[in-house]
Amino acid sequence: MTEASDIAPSLEKLRPQLIKFALLQLRNAAWAEDAVSETLLAALEKPQAFNRQSQLKTWLIGILKHKLVDQIRRNCKELSTTTDDDEQNIEDDLFQADGHWRDAPPDWGDPEHTLRQFEFMKVLEACVDKLPGQQGRLFMMREWLELDTDEICKTLEISPTNLWVMLHRARLRLRECLELNWFVGNKVTGSKA
DSSP, X not given: OOOHHHHHHHHHHHHHHHHHHHHHHHOOHHHHHHHHHHHHHHHHHOGGXXXXXXXXXXXXXXXXXXXXXXXXXXXXXXXXXXXXXGGGGHHHHHBOTXXXXXXXXXXXXXXXXXXXXXXXXXXXXXXXXXXXXXXXXXXXXXXXXXXXXXXXXXXXXXXXXXXXXXXXXXXXXXXXXXXXXXXXXXXXXXXXX
């Protein structure tokens, strides 16, 4: 059976990584700190729940995801759902009038292999962090926290149509950022950022 004293030193070592993950989602240092503190407290209160079938970090991220959702629910009135003016033109820049790409996306190689690469994840995090306004938060809620459409819309008080438009724009911006900072032509070369 796992005791709190067994995992306490490891929790402190993992704290900076948990803070970074929370900041990417919440973009508010105080909220991120609260979510991580609640996560670590939950882990210390019930260390026996960690049955060592996964890594400690994986277990903590699972707890943190729930704490982030709670934090978003508590603070959803303060989250801005406004979009930037320049977002209106991104589709015009990337697509022709008939809906085809202006420049076809290059072959990105083996995506599963690339996703496993630590350097790629650093570039992806930087790209998500650079998303304007609410886009990064919505993208992370949908793709990383795996919240469904109804939950996101209810939490942020937006329509499903608005959510899908913002997610579409976020994915377009991520594609562009990854092409500039990770993918070159048809060959995966690594990070330039």
